[in-house]
Amino acid sequence: MNQLRSDYWAALESRDRAAALTIVKAEHEAGRTATELIDELVVPAQARIGELWLSGLWSVEQEHEATAINEGLVHWLGSFAPEPDPDRPTVVVACVETERHSLPALVIAEGLGWAGFRVSYLGGDPDPDHLVREVLLTRPHAVLFSASLTSSLAPQKRVFAELRSMGIPVVVGGSAFGGDPARAAALGATAYAADLAEAIDVLEQLPGRLEQVPVPDRTPGDVEGEWLVEQRHVLVEGVVARLLDRMGHADRRLQPVWWPDLVGHVDHVVGCLAASVVTGDETIVIEVRDWLTQVVEARGGERAVVGDVWSLLAVPLRGHPLSRLHLAAGAPAAAESSQKGSTSSAVP
Incomplete structure (x- = not known):
């Protein structure tokens, strides 16, 4: 992980959205890519936010305010992405149901957009019916789910099975999966991706459509x-x-x-x-x-x-x-x- 940058952290610590945006704008105008800025500014800062909450030094309200600034800046950087390649496949990106920590999913969605994919981003805690309608409407190359809280994983086995039964690959990532593919496999996901680069590699290697897998019996x-x-x-x-x-x-x-x-x-x-x-x-x-x-x-x-x-x-x-x-x-x-x-x- 990159070292936390002091001026950017100072802006987040004081919840100064304008100061944080000024720093990001200056770096972007100097030629830094959106991916570089997220890796160097947003990701280390978000890790520090989590540490401060865990240690009791920050309240939930402080965490939410600083996180909202990070999310806004990722959206702003995403506005500079090129038009999606019409020959590239569509992918759906969302958090798993009940998961409201949407920043990791947002980073993946914007990153895939910069990589040329057509992206439908559903955000945090998506409505299951909306998710199904979006899948049926777009027939995506894959659905990518992000989960930060391990407590959100149990209901997802059924969701993943239903998508797999339609022949749609399910790619998952996020800290809830423990840093390796084991939990993802146990839930029936097609693949696990630790970061944006791995997600792109997985999507590039997937076939156009997977075989439809019957929903397994309940264990x-x-x-x-x-x-x-x-x-x-x-x-x-x-x-x-x-x-x-x-x-x-x-x-x-x-x-x-x-x-x-x-x-x-x-x-x-x-x-x-x-x-x-x-x-x-x-x-x-x-x-x-x-x-x-x-x-x-x-x-x-x-x-x-x-x-x-x-x-x-x-x-x-x-x-x-x-x-x-x-x-x-x-x-x-x-x-x-x-x-x-x-x-x-x-x-x-």
């Missing part, structure tokens, strides 16, 4: 994963309510400062558990427990809170053996490596 992991997704809200509410009782903070004025965010954090844990069960990848649960430990401790909480979350979540999982097995796989890891964190989860 026991799929069944339990679907149950976890369907019951996610109920499970989270139950864990948080029982944790509140256990902590003895009936008076909300006495709750710790990190409490308001705990619902979202527990929701992320349940989503990651579902992803672990569906993909058969127990490291997802290990990663998210290390992540939750780091988040809680960085905000003044005690590590014991994480153990409480785990024990309370295990109770409603009775009768769901795979879920309990995967949850238990994460239990010993946090005590041994609570400071490690998770790159696939280290975002608000």
